[in-house]
Amino acid sequence: MILSRNQLGFIFNHVPYGGPFTGTFNEGTTMASNRRKIAVIGAGNVGATCAFVLAQMKIADIVMLDIYEGFAKGKALDMSQNGQVLNYDGAITGTANYEDIAGAEVVVVTSGFPRQPGMTREDLIAKNAGIVQQVGEGIRDHAPDATIIMVTNPLDLMTYHMQKVTGFPANRVCGQAGVLDSARMTHFVAKAVGCSEEDVQAMVLGGHGDTMVPLPRFTTVGGIAITHLLDAETIDAICKRTASGGGEIVKLLERGSAFYAPGSAAAIMAEAVLNDRKRLIPASAHLTGQYGLDDVYIGVPVILGAGGIERILELELSEEELASLQGSGNFYKSQLSELLGY
Numbered sequence: 001m002i003l004s005r006n007q008l009g010f011i012f013n014h015v016p017y018g019g020p021f022t023g024t025f026n027e028g029t030t031m032a033s034n035r036r037k038i039a040v041i042g043a044g045n046v047g048a049t050c051a052f053v054l055a056q057m058k059i060a061d062i063v064m065l066d067i068y069e070g071f072a073k074g075k076a077l078d079m080s081q082n083g084q085v086l087n088y089d090g091a092i093t094g095t096a097n098y099e100d101i102a103g104a105e106v107v108v109v110t111s112g113f114p115r116q117p118g119m120t121r122e123d124l125i126a127k128n129a130g131i132v133q134q135v136g137e138g139i140r141d142h143a144p145d146a147t148i149i150m151v152t153n154p155l156d157l158m159t160y161h162m163q164k165v166t167g168f169p170a171n172r173v174c175g176q177a178g179v180l181d182s183a184r185m186t187h188f189v190a191k192a193v194g195c196s197e198e199d200v201q202a203m204v205l206g207g208h209g210d211t212m213v214p215l216p217r218f219t220t221v222g223g224i225a226i227t228h229l230l231d232a233e234t235i236d237a238i239c240k241r242t243a244s245g246g247g248e249i250v251k252l253l254e255r256g257s258a259f260y261a262p263g264s265a266a267a268i269m270a271e272a273v274l275n276d277r278k279r280l281i282p283a284s285a286h287l288t289g290q291y292g293l294d295d296v297y298i299g300v301p302v303i304l305g306a307g308g309i310e311r312i313l314e315l316e317l318s319e320e321e322l323a324s325l326q327g328s329g330n331f332y333k334s335q336l337s338e339l340l341g342y
Contacts, residue, residue, distance in 0.1 A: 035090055036060045038270055039101035039143065041135050042110035043072040043094065045256065046151055049263025050108055050270070051092065052079055057271055061091040063104065065138075066111075069096035098138035104146050106270045108176075109162065111135050112152040114257040116250070124153050125339050132158050136165030144168075147273045147308040150175040150284070151266050155208035156332045159284050160297045161340060170286035172308040177208035178282020178299040179265040184245040185214055188238045193221050193229055204242060205282055205299045206328035212299065213324045214239040218315065269304060276306035285309045291322065293329040296336070300325075 038054055040047045043066035051062050066072035072094030079092045093100070101107065112128040132152060139146060148168065150159040159175035166173065185202035193200075199222045206213035216235045219226050226235060241248070249258040272279040283302050287293045290300065290312050301313040317325065336342040 036274060037063060037101075037104045038274065039063045039065060039104035039107045039146070040110065041065050041101075041107060041139075042112070042152075043068075043075050044110065044114070045259035046263045046266070047108070047110035048075045048079075049259050050110065050151075050266045051075075053264050053267035054270060055079055055082075055088050055090065055092060056086055057267065058086075058088055058090065059271055059274055060105075062093070063100055064092070064094045065096065065098065065101060066094070067096060069094065072096065098142045101139070101143045101146075104143045106149065106273050107139050107143055107146045108149045108151065108266045108270055109135055109139075110151045110263070110266070112158070116255075125157060125335070128152055128154075128158055129161055129340060132161050133165055136162050140166040140168070147172045148174070149266055149269050149273070151262060153208070154332075154335075156284050156297045156299070157335060157340060160286070160332075160336060160342065163286065163297075164342065169308075171310070173286075174269070174302070174304070174309050175208065175284025175297060175299075176262070176266045176269055177212075177284045178204055178301075179268060180262050181208065181212055181214075181242060181245070181299070182282055183261055183265060185219065185238060185242040188241055189219060189221065189226055189230075192234055192238060193226070195221055203282060203301070205301070206325050207298055207332050208284065210243055211324075211328035211331050212243050213321065213328055214242050215315075215317075215321060217318075217321075272304045273306060273308060278303055278305045278310070280304075280313070283309065285312055287312070287329070290314050291317075291329070292326055293333075296329050296333040298325070298329040298332060 038060045040051045043064045051064050054062055064072045064076050076092045076094035111131050113124055150162055152158045155175045155177050163170055163173040181204035182202040185204055186197055186200040189200050190197040201220050203215045203218040204212055216227050217225055221229055246258055280303055282299050284297045284299050285302050286297050302309045303311040
């Protein structure tokens with residue numbers, strides 16, 4: 001009798017040491033049969049990158065959903081054929097049917113039109129609001145207990161829109177912004193200091209756009225604030241490049257926008273929720289008076305775990321920092337009223 005790798009794994013996990021195997025094999029039995037599920041809506045570059053990073057984490061089965069079913073199934077099959085290389089035994093599937101996301105504990109939403117050269121995130125509002133409406137209804141009907149991580153731009157507006165469409169508690173709908181923006185700032189700081197990126201902890205708040213608020217005082221290298229390591233001119237240049245980080249990539253690519261870093265950042269957030277990691281990270285969260293802002297999604301430090309956004313942390317900001325954050329939040333709040341009718 002020739003045993004498959006999955007059958008050998010089944011024996012290893014179910015037979016007491018030194019004892020005989022007395023069970024039976026079921027066709028299709030895998031080591032991942034009792035694993036949890038993460039759904040990724042949108043199988044484009046960002047969604048596929050997110051799914052691929054999640055597969056390497058080996059934490060859950062993954063369902064990619066796209067309106068172009070063959071697109072989702074083809075990428076899922078391609079990733080699945082890499083299972084031996086990654087030592088990944090979970091299921092990666094593609095679909096166009098929202099029924100297949102049932103049971104997902106986390107849903108990452110990447111659906112939408114990407115930015116094009118010369119286009120701001122705000123230009124995408126009308127195009128992507130309709131997509132988010134459809135996706136939100138699908139999640140609401142088939143994965144009502146999931147925590148949603150939004151990636152679709154304009155990020156803060158679409159996160160607010162998703163919460164309204166689903167009716168989910170605000171803590172279970174958050175936006176991936178600060179993780180990505182902080183990662184970009186981390187890269188620029190590491191280059192300027194000449195150190196490992198592993199030793200840099202950056203903090204970027206505010207909207208995921210030109211109004212974002214990098215915080216040099218809260219950005220450290222080995223625990224030392226960069227205000228003690230870099231001159232003001234260099235720090236200012238890093239902050240400006242961070243704020244335009246996505247646009248810089250759009251301009252360089254000419255066709256399309258960033259996807260490796262955004263997809264990976266979304267995967268990090270999904271893992272934090274699924275495994276209840278209690279990560280302290282910046283994310284787009286619904287504010288109810290914090291930082292002097294109310295009823296708006298904006299990037300702030302949060303604790304992210306199984307309950308979604310479990311806590312919002314209020315930093316002691318300087319007058320200038322607070323004014324910048326409030327300016328960013330009020331900018332998006334005005335757009336909610338003017339462009340989305342909220």
